[in-house]
Amino acid sequence: MDIHASTLSELSAGLAAGEYSSEELTRHYLGRIEQHADLNAFITVLPEQALESARAADQRRREGEAGPLTGIPLAHKDIFCTRGILTTCGSKILSNFKSPYDATVVQRLDAAGMVLLGKTNMDEFAMGSSNETSWYGPCQNPWDESRVPGGSSGGSAAAVAARLAPVATGTDTGGSIRQPAALTGITGLKPTYGRVSRFGMIAFASSLDQGGILALSAEDAAHVLGAMAGFDANDSTSVDRPVPDYAGDIAAADLGGLRIGVPGEFFEEGLDPDVATAVRDALGVLEGLGATLVDVELPHLGLSVPTYYVVAPAEASSNLSRFDGVRYGYRAEGVSDLLDLYRRSRGEGFGAEVKRRIMTGTYALSAGYYDAYYLQAQKVRQLITDDFRKAFTKVDVVMGPTTPTPAFGIGDKTDDPITMYLNDIYTIAANLAGLPAMSVPCGLVEGLPVGLQMVGGHFEESQLLGIAHRYQGATDWHRRMPEGY
Numbered sequence: 001m002d003i004h005a006s007t008l009s010e011l012s013a014g015l016a017a018g019e020y021s022s023e024e025l026t027r028h029y030l031g032r033i034e035q036h037a038d039l040n041a042f043i044t045v046l047p048e049q050a051l052e053s054a055r056a057a058d059q060r061r062r063e064g065e066a067g068p069l070t071g072i073p074l075a076h077k078d079i080f081c082t083r084g085i086l087t088t089c090g091s092k093i094l095s096n097f098k099s100p101y102d103a104t105v106v107q108r109l110d111a112a113g114m115v116l117l118g119k120t121n122m123d124e125f126a127m128g129s130s131n132e133t134s135w136y137g138p139c140q141n142p143w144d145e146s147r148v149p150g151g152s153s154g155g156s157a158a159a160v161a162a163r164l165a166p167v168a169t170g171t172d173t174g175g176s177i178r179q180p181a182a183l184t185g186i187t188g189l190k191p192t193y194g195r196v197s198r199f200g201m202i203a204f205a206s207s208l209d210q211g212g213i214l215a216l217s218a219e220d221a222a223h224v225l226g227a228m229a230g231f232d233a234n235d236s237t238s239v240d241r242p243v244p245d246y247a248g249d250i251a252a253a254d255l256g257g258l259r260i261g262v263p264g265e266f267f268e269e270g271l272d273p274d275v276a277t278a279v280r281d282a283l284g285v286l287e288g289l290g291a292t293l294v295d296v297e298l299p300h301l302g303l304s305v306p307t308y309y310v311v312a313p314a315e316a317s318s319n320l321s322r323f324d325g326v327r328y329g330y331r332a333e334g335v336s337d338l339l340d341l342y343r344r345s346r347g348e349g350f351g352a353e354v355k356r357r358i359m360t361g362t363y364a365l366s367a368g369y370y371d372a373y374y375l376q377a378q379k380v381r382q383l384i385t386d387d388f389r390k391a392f393t394k395v396d397v398v399m400g401p402t403t404p405t406p407a408f409g410i411g412d413k414t415d416d417p418i419t420m421y422l423n424d425i426y427t428i429a430a431n432l433a434g435l436p437a438m439s440v441p442c443g444l445v446e447g448l449p450v451g452l453q454m455v456g457g458h459f460e461e462s463q464l465l466g467i468a469h470r471y472q473g474a475t476d477w478h479r480r481m482p483e484g485y
Helices: 008-016 022-035 047-062 104-111 154-161 178-184 218-228 246-251 273-288 301-322 338-349 352-365 370-391 417-424 428-433 461-474
Strands: 042-045 073-077 115-120 167-171 187-190 211-215 259-263 292-296 397-401 437-445 448-456
Touching: 008 022, 008 218, 022 042, 022 047, 022 073, 022 115, 042 154, 047 115, 073 104, 073 154, 104 218, 115 154, 154 167, 154 178, 154 211, 167 218, 178 187, 178 437, 178 448, 187 218, 187 461, 211 218, 218 246, 218 437, 218 461, 246 461, 259 273, 273 292, 273 397, 273 437, 273 448, 273 461, 301 352, 301 370, 301 417, 301 428, 352 370, 370 428, 397 461, 437 461, 448 461
Parallel strands: 073 115, 073 167, 259 292, 259 397
Antiparallel strands: 042 115, 167 211, 187 211, 187 437, 397 448, 437 448
16 A cells, blocks of 8 residues: 555654654655646645654654654645745735744644645635635645535645655635535545634634645544644633543444434535435435434525625625734735825735625625624524534434535636635525535545535534544545546
8 A cells, every 4th residue: 555545644654653754655646746737736845844844743752752743744725824924815815925934723733743835735825625726726626636625724635645745734714614625526624713822824704714625534623633633722712621531432332222313404406416325325324323313404504605604704704804914925016105005015915806705795794884884794694503413412413414516627617706606605604604514425426525514512512523533434435536536
């Protein structure tokens, strides 16, 4: 078996057994990144820094100070600030920005001894569902390079799916970890809002954004979440709550008596029949492991997309006002005055989708429209949250498809933003309610992966990871690799 076909957990065991060094492992993955550069999964690759970190990890191991993540290579989505390294958010306006500090997530994984290979491609400022809005060009899906890997964490998803990195970070504002995980056949975890620090994670929509993980297995995600999670005084939305032993918890997971809620709203018109079949088959596997399926209702699910596309652009309008060409980032040349500097720097620096969302959000927050749009959207957001709260009085977890279809072709939806937005119909509600959610691979439709989505109660990541771990112990979908990789 090729070394890159191994999960993070298997690589960790191999390092501990002395089968290879971190430097050898890192050289292997750097070689694969170079070999498959056409995927456009990375914006920045750091060979010299990665090898230096790998040697430091090997030294740490020789001194008896290695943990389960020490010496394991990873990639960061290019939305996490990295000291002295380009942090672009996939945008021209930050194409020359080197952060003076590390994001908390970056700090914590570095402290765990992980080796940073590079920064991955993404939709500009995380605004997109296909990784096509990146100023650096679209990333390709390794399962079919004419198709999208999903977005906005498409580069991270493609890198893990193609085994260019064993694990990568991502962010999820409306499904941007789970949706690309589903379209590339890997495991994606969005934790509870506040579980992982947002400090140094460049903001899109502050009440929705959450950092998370793209990995090959639930076990891998559990190890990484254990290092990432926890209170951070630098983040006012960070929750001061003990971090469970996620990796230990999943080993003891038992699905006997588990009640799985299956909302009818997840299986209505718009869902590809073959995707529905794959998801139903996955639910059948979980039934065979001792779970019980229960019909539940999420009556306001259909309103999640319009609600999201009022709330998220409104927050983006506020957050992106900091990019003005004055302090850092792209600055237009030959300007006539300060107002011209603002207009031209933003006009030349932002892409079309970012401009569309800024304008939409500014309109929703403007005098005369705030009450009609933004305030109403927040009320509907509460109704969606209440739907989940009621469902969780009857069941332990809610499941359904992650996306309505497998990966679509590059360019297929770029001229129709509404159709693109509807690709996140099943994922957005978890963000609006601040709930933890996962996507795990559950089948192939015409040779393309599809995902099973699991949504849990607040801070129930251990339960979700345990369910996913048991499912992956009974199936091999997470082991499938795209041909040629």
